[in-house]
Amino acid sequence: MSECCCGEKDIYLPELATITRMQHMNETELFLHLELDSGKELGHMPGQFVEVSVAGIGEAPISNTSSPTKSGFDLVVRKIGRVTNAIHAMKEGDKLGIRGPLGHGYPLEDMKGKDLVFICGGIGLVPQRSLINYVLDKPEDFGKVAILFGAASFEQRLYQDQLARWAQNDKVQLLETIDKPHPEWSGNVGVVTTIMNQIDIDLANAISLICGPPIMYKFVIMSLEQANVSNENIFVNLERRMKCGVGKCGHCQINHHYACQSGPVFRYSDLSDIPEAI
Amino acid sequence: MSIKKISKEELSQLVSTLIASGDRVEGVQAKDDKFAFGPLTSADDLRLDYDVTLLSPRKYVLPPVESLMTFEVGGRYQSEYDTEKLTLIGVHPYDMIALNQIDQVFSQDEVDNHYTTRRKNMTLIACDVVTPSENVFASSMGTATVSEGYDILLTDIGDAYVADAPTEKGQALLCNAADATAEDLAKRQAVQERNQSDLNRHPLNCKIEDLPQLLEKAYDHPVWEEKAASCFSCGSCNQVCPTCYCFNVQDDVSWDLKSGTRSRAWDGCLLENFANVAGDHNFRKKRNDRFRHRLYRKGKYVPEKLGIGTACVGCGRCITACVPGIANPVDIYNTLLNDIKL
Amino acid sequence: MSKPRVAIFDFACCEGCQLQIVNLEEEILDLLGVVDVVEWREAMSEQSEAYDIAIIEGSITRPEDEERIKDIRSKASILIALGACASIGGVNKLKNNFDLNDVKKCVYGDAADMPHLETAMTKAVDEVVKVDFKIQGCPVEHDELTYVLRSLLIGKTPEIPDYPVCVECKAKGNICRWEYSEQCLGPITRAGCGARCPSANNRCFGCRGYVDNPNVDAAKDVFEKYGLTVEDLKSRMVLFGSKQGPTL
Numbered sequence: 001m002s003e004c005c006c007g008e009k010d011i012y013l014p015e016l017a018t019i020t021r022m023q024h025m026n027e028t029e030l031f032l033h034l035e036l037d038s039g040k041e042l043g044h045m046p047g048q049f050v051e052v053s054v055a056g057i058g059e060a061p062i063s064n065t066s067s068p069t070k071s072g073f074d075l076v077v078r079k080i081g082r083v084t085n086a087i088h089a090m091k092e093g094d095k096l097g098i099r100g101p102l103g104h105g106y107p108l109e110d111m112k113g114k115d116l117v118f119i120c121g122g123i124g125l126v127p128q129r130s131l132i133n134y135v136l137d138k139p140e141d142f143g144k145v146a147i148l149f150g151a152a153s154f155e156q157r158l159y160q161d162q163l164a165r166w167a168q169n170d171k172v173q174l175l176e177t178i179d180k181p182h183p184e185w186s187g188n189v190g191v192v193t194t195i196m197n198q199i200d201i202d203l204a205n206a207i208s209l210i211c212g213p214p215i216m217y218k219f220v221i222m223s224l225e226q227a228n229v230s231n232e233n234i235f236v237n238l239e240r241r242m243k244c245g246v247g248k249c250g251h252c253q254i255n256h257h258y259a260c261q262s263g264p265v266f267r268y269s270d271l272s273d274i275p276e277a278i
Numbered sequence: 279m280s281i282k283k284i285s286k287e288e289l290s291q292l293v294s295t296l297i298a299s300g301d302r303v304e305g306v307q308a309k310d311d312k313f314a315f316g317p318l319t320s321a322d323d324l325r326l327d328y329d330v331t332l333l334s335p336r337k338y339v340l341p342p343v344e345s346l347m348t349f350e351v352g353g354r355y356q357s358e359y360d361t362e363k364l365t366l367i368g369v370h371p372y373d374m375i376a377l378n379q380i381d382q383v384f385s386q387d388e389v390d391n392h393y394t395t396r397r398k399n400m401t402l403i404a405c406d407v408v409t410p411s412e413n414v415f416a417s418s419m420g421t422a423t424v425s426e427g428y429d430i431l432l433t434d435i436g437d438a439y440v441a442d443a444p445t446e447k448g449q450a451l452l453c454n455a456a457d458a459t460a461e462d463l464a465k466r467q468a469v470q471e472r473n474q475s476d477l478n479r480h481p482l483n484c485k486i487e488d489l490p491q492l493l494e495k496a497y498d499h500p501v502w503e504e505k506a507a508s509c510f511s512c513g514s515c516n517q518v519c520p521t522c523y524c525f526n527v528q529d530d531v532s533w534d535l536k537s538g539t540r541s542r543a544w545d546g547c548l549l550e551n552f553a554n555v556a557g558d559h560n561f562r563k564k565r566n567d568r569f570r571h572r573l574y575r576k577g578k579y580v581p582e583k584l585g586i587g588t589a590c591v592g593c594g595r596c597i598t599a600c601v602p603g604i605a606n607p608v609d610i611y612n613t614l615l616n617d618i619k620l
Numbered sequence: 621m622s623k624p625r626v627a628i629f630d631f632a633c634c635e636g637c638q639l640q641i642v643n644l645e646e647e648i649l650d651l652l653g654v655v656d657v658v659e660w661r662e663a664m665s666e667q668s669e670a671y672d673i674a675i676i677e678g679s680i681t682r683p684e685d686e687e688r689i690k691d692i693r694s695k696a697s698i699l700i701a702l703g704a705c706a707s708i709g710g711v712n713k714l715k716n717n718f719d720l721n722d723v724k725k726c727v728y729g730d731a732a733d734m735p736h737l738e739t740a741m742t743k744a745v746d747e748v749v750k751v752d753f754k755i756q757g758c759p760v761e762h763d764e765l766t767y768v769l770r771s772l773l774i775g776k777t778p779e780i781p782d783y784p785v786c787v788e789c790k791a792k793g794n795i796c797r798w799e800y801s802e803q804c805l806g807p808i809t810r811a812g813c814g815a816r817c818p819s820a821n822n823r824c825f826g827c828r829g830y831v832d833n834p835n836v837d838a839a840k841d842v843f844e845k846y847g848l849t850v851e852d853l854k855s856r857m858v859l860f861g862s863k864q865g866p867t868l
Contacts, residue, residue, distance in 0.1 A: 008391045010357040012346050012527075012540075055349040056531040056538045057776050060556065081556025082777055089775065095352050214559060241555045243527060246388045250524030250547060253571075254561075256579040261387070275497060276561065314793050333793045342791040351774075508838045510784060510807035517790030528779060531770050533650035544791055549783045550833055565835070599790060601798045601807055602838050603845065 011246050014053040014097025020072065022092055025158055028079045029123065030088050034096065035072040042073045042098070046131035047105030047237065047265040050075070051245045053097025054086040061242040061260070063127035064101065067134040076126040076158070102245040106131050106209070106235065106265050115143035115201045119220050121150050121192055121212025125158055127237050127264070128211050136169060143206075146173045146199045150192030150212070154182035173200050192216065193223045203227040211237035217278045221268065231269035238263050238277065282441045282455035283462050289432070289439055292451060293321035296365050304338065305367035306331055318367070326368050326434065330411035330593060334373050334520030338366055339380060339397055343543045346392060346527070351536050358539075359395045369404040371424035371473075372416040372591040376520030377402070378427040379591075382584050383523055401447050404428035405439075406469055410477050413594025415608055417478035420486055421591040423470045435465035479594065480608035483615050486588045489577040496614045497570070505610065506566035508602040509548070515572060515596035515605040516546030521580070521589050524552075547571050573610055624773065627659035627671035628702075629692060631678030631685050632712050632742070636759040637703030638662045638677050647766060654773055673698045673772070679705040679712040680743040693749040698772060701745045702765075704758035704860055708829040709744040711758070713862035716741050741864055753778065757813055758827035758860065764812050781811040782832050785824050789815035797823045801846055803856050808834035826860045 021033035036042060042050070044064050052075065053059045060083035066074035079088045087096070116135060118128050128147075135142045147166060151157045157178065167174040175195045177188040188195050192212070208229055210220050217236055224234055240252035240259035252259035254276045257266075271277040284292070296303045297318055305318045306328045313328035315335055341360075349355045369377070384393035404424060407414075416422040424431070429448030432439040440458050443449045458466070484492065516522045526545040531538035545552060548569065553562040562568050580589035596605040628638060642663060644651065658668035674696035680686055693699055704710035715723045720739060724732040731737065745751050755768050764780075771778035781787070785806035789796070797804035797818055804823035806815065810831050817824050843853045858867050 008389050008394070010347070010391055011388045012390075012392070013357050014355050016354065053355070055351045055353070055355070056529050056535075056774050058529050059527065059540075078557075082779075084556065085777075086775065097349075097355055214561075239555060240561060241553055244525075246390075247386075248384065248390060248523070249526070249542075250545070251526075251553060253547075253553075253579070255574070256582055276567075309793070310795055312795055332795065333790070337793075508835075508841045510786070510835050510838050511833075512784040512786035512807045514786045514790050514796075514807075517787060530767060531774055533647070533654060533766075533770065535654060535770065535774055544787075546783075546787065549787065550831070551782055598799075599796060601786075601796065602842050 012099070012244065014051070014059070014099050016095050017098045019090060019092055019094050019096065022090075025076065026155055028156075029158060030077045030079070032075045032077060032087070033066075033072055034075065034098070036098065037095070041068075041071065042101055044068055044073065044101030044130075045105040045108070046134045047127060048101040048103050049127075049242070049245075049264060050098050050100030050102060051242075052077075052083065052087070053099070054083050055097065057086045058083050059097070059099075059243075060084060061102075061245060063130070063237075063264070065126045065129045067130055067137055069134060069137040076123065078123055099245060103242075103260050103264050104262060107267070108134075111135075111207050112141050113143060115145070115206040117146045117148070117199060117201055117203065117206050117208045119148045119192060119196070119208060119210045119212070121216040122152060122156065123158065124210075124212035124216070124237070125149055128209060129159065129162065131209070132166065136166070136171065139171060144173070144201055145169075145171050146175065146201050148175045148177075148192055148195055148199070150177045150179065150195075152179045154178055154180075154185050175199070191219070193219050196220075196223050196227070203229050207233050207235065209235045209237070214239070221278065231272055232267065234268035235265055236268055236271070236278070237265050240264075281458045281463065282443065282452045283438050283458040284441050284452065284455045285438045288455065290321040290324075293318065293324055293367065297321065302362055302364045303367065304364065315366070315368070324367060326405045326432065327408045328368065329407075329409040330370070330414065330595065331373075332595075333518060334376060334593065334595065335366060335369050336376065336380065336520050336523070338364065338400065339377060339393065340523060340525070340544070343541055344392070345539050345541050347540045349529075349538055349540065351531070351538070355540075357392075359392060361395060361399060363399045363401075365401040365403065367403040369402055369428065370407055370593075371404065372414075372419070372421040372593045373520050374402070374404045374424040374427050375421045376591045376593075379521050379580070379584060379586060379589060380523050381427070382586075386584070401451075402428045403430045403432065403448075405432040406434065406466075407473050407477060408434050410473075410479070411594055413479055413597040413606075414477045414592060415480040415482065415594055416592035417473070417475055418480065418482035418486075418608060419588055419590055419592035422473040422477045433466040433469050435462060435469065438462070440466040477592070480597070480606060482608050483612045484620065488620055489588060489611065490581060491620055492611065492614055492618060493574055493578045495618050499614055499617065501610055501613050502566040502570040505604040506564075506569035508604050509565050509569050510602065511548050511550050511565055511568065512601075513546030513548045514599040514601070516548055517544060518595040518599045520591055520593055520595070521576070522546065547575070569604075573607060576607060577611065623654060623656045624673055625658045625668070625671040626655045626673045626675060627668060627692075627696075628657070628662070628675045629659070629677070630661065631676065631689070631706070631745075632681040633678030633703065633705040633710070635662055635677065637705075637757075640759045640762060640765065644762060644766065647762070651766070651769065655769075669695065671696060673700065675700045675702050676706045676745050677702045679709045680745060680748050681712055681739055683738075683740060686748050689745060689748050698752045699745075699749065700768070700772075701751045701754045703760050704756065704827045704829070706745045707751075707754040707756050708860065709742050709747075709862065710827075711859060712742040713744075714858060715739075716862050716864060717858055717867065742862075743864075747864075754780070756780075756810060756828035761813055761816075763814075783811050784831055785809045785811045785813065785815050785818070785828070787811050788813070789818045792819055794818050798842070798846070803843070803846075803848065803852065805856055807842075808836065808839055826857065830861065
């Protein structure tokens with residue numbers, strides 16, 4: 001029962017990777033650095049994802065959060081379901097199954113020379129980080145960068161060290177907000193759209209990239225449209241139930257699109273007549 | 279190879295020989311007052327005069343549950359393949375066309391070698407319809423006859439079958455058969471022409487090429503809400519459909535708690551949690567959204583993905599299976615045609 | 621690592637679900653290889669106050685049962701409701717459709733007023749204490765029972781179907797019982813049994829409880845379509861679907 005007749009690789013078979021570093025970022029988010037046991041690089045592009053397996057528990061799609069310009073790869077795992085609960089109980093040196101890279105990442109060619117505006121809600125910062133760090137590692141290829149990060153609460157602000165490093169970069173304008181006031185917070189309070197008017201970049205000529213909870217997209221896109229940003233210059237990163245990751249199982253369909261193949265990164269103009277998208 | 283003719287006795291002999299070889303042979307048989315594909319132990323049980331089977335032959339290429347791999351906790355994953363040889367006898371043209379579609383899905387882009395391995399070990403003997411079923415509408419879907427995918431196609435011409443074997447596997451089985459005469463071929467053509475018009479209990483009021491355009495304009499039509507009000511979200515329409523192929527994947531461990539199996543099982547887009555993600559966000563929570571999704575998959579999404587006419591092959595099984603009686607695709611498409619100008 | 625301690629308790633029930641554990645046959649040895657059973661009245665004489673997992677069969681029908689189940693809950697880190705009586709109240713809830721004094725008289729006749737026959741409205745276990753996992757069915761299914769236990773032992777929340785019996789019934793290639801005008805509850809009943817009754821040419825009685833979001837309006841439509849009434853539907857639902865108030 002173990003021989004395939006045609007010598008093709010098994011698209012569902014995970015390869016092993018070792019957790020070489022992990023750090024609890026807050027109560028629900030866990031940062032992992034992984035290296036494939038084969039010694040090879042994952043070979044991903046910013047915006048792609050991997051299917052992560054915990055044997056006996058199952059498999060879950062997780063965004064890559066690291067730039068391919070670095071060795072190994074990073075994931076941030078929110079404790080929210082069976083697989084992610086099990087990952088949170090792991091320790092450095094433990095092994096995960098990995099399939100990928102999967103999906104369609106950011107179209108880097110279309111972004112060259114452009115100013116980039118990253119609009120992130122909560123763990124929406126995680127997949128965007130893969131592109132932000134890629135862009136900052138190749139400063140000659142891209143224009144200015146604005147990073148807007150809205151967190152639900154003070155405690156849920158992710159990547160504090162990373163945000164601080166970005167803030168020190170001359171190319172970067174970092175704008176932060178939290179939804180609920182907190183005694184230690186002196187910055188903006190409100191949803192992420194309330195800081196969009198502070199962006200120094202000319203929005204109409206920039207590329208805007210949105211990633212956050214499902215509810216966020218509609219409002220951010222409305223604000224961008226008011227700022228005369230065309231739909232061709234907006235990219236959204238959409239979460240769906242990407243069970244197989246290779247366009248077969250049907251769970252991640254957004255009308256006719258398979259999020260795992262056409263996405264998770266979509267150009268918004270490709271979604272304007274896709275009612276299930278936003 | 280030219281088209282052959284075999285008598286009913288010769289076919290029975292051929293089936294008996296296949297069964298005697300010890301290889302797995304499955305075919306259509308009576309099941310209470312209906313018909314079903316199942317293991318053949320005697321050629322006498324084969325019923326090529328059947329109307330429709332309860333389940334389509336999809337269950338042979340994509341079993342209700344199959345193991346994809348085994349694993350050791352913290353260790354390697356090991357692929358599992360089903361390499362058993364199987365001869366399947368009695369596939370109707372609409373079901374053959376459905377299998378051709380699923381073949382395309384699983385070999386498109388990234389090849390699913392669990393699927394292709396099983397498929398390559400199959401010998402498919404199709405047969406033209408003798409008795410139309412109560413809900414068939416294959417004539418409306420252009421699926422009443424089939425021209426590819428099978429190893430042998432049998433057409434009942436009364437006292438014998440005309441047998442077309444386009445593949446080596448099929449030809450090997452028919453090596454002793456005589457050539458069909460011009461008269462036999464004329465009889466075969468008559469059967470096929472009759473089926474192209476008569477397998478049509480629910481006539482569609484447009485051409486199948488018009489369906490994508492019709493659905494393009496029908497997204498907010500009230501029919502979805504009206505029908506879905508009576509929908510149990512029981513997925514029966516998905517389960518019996520010959521072209522539904524969506525699946526779920528699940529792990530289970532052995533009692534040693536250290537090793538286990540990852541399996542896939544049929545899933546259905548009508549089921550409540552089909553589009554649910556961890557954290558309990560359901561991207562298709564409303565019944566009418568799920569109800570509409572199936573009809574769009576059949577009439578628009580899958581045809582566009584595969585570059586084919588329609589992903590509904592008109593077998594009529596969903597009509598029979600739906601207890602509230604709301605699943606009939608033709609009924610819905612015709613309702614839309616009443617209100618929407620193409 | 622020491623094996624988790626499991627205690628099995630029964631309340632108002634027929635003990636058939638515990639019998640399903642006994643009937644695991646060879647698999648019971650596999651089970652005993654990974655857990656320590658410290659109390660199980662039906663199969664052993666030992667008792668224990670110290671356990672990690674409590675498995676409860678039966679429904680709660682008397683005030684003193686409520687105190688007992690609360691005590692068990694306070695000692696267990698995981699509490700599993702085993703079978704229809706524990707998970708949904710089961711057939712014991714039938715009496716909730718009647719006046720309790722009439723029920724007692726009907727069952728016990730002249731002895732109905734004896735104090736030890738005091739009874740109350742039947743409750744499922746989760747109507748009294750928090751239940752972590754439910755294993756549905758009358759009786760429970762071997763495969764589901766063992767899958768749930770293995771899942772818990774590896775720290776995984778078991779994946780329990782939230783779709784109707786029809787899914788499994790169709791996958792088995794059964795003929796729909798409604799084609800014979802049988803009032804099958806499969807379309808609103810939670811799967812997981814492999815459509816056991818329809819596969820044996822019986823309608824579904826609904827012993828696994830309803831899916832989370834049953835379309836009862838559709839069920840009414842279907843009963844009407846077949847010339848039946850809402851009362852007919854109710855008469856089918858009361859067996860396993862009775863509540864604290866009106867069933868439908």
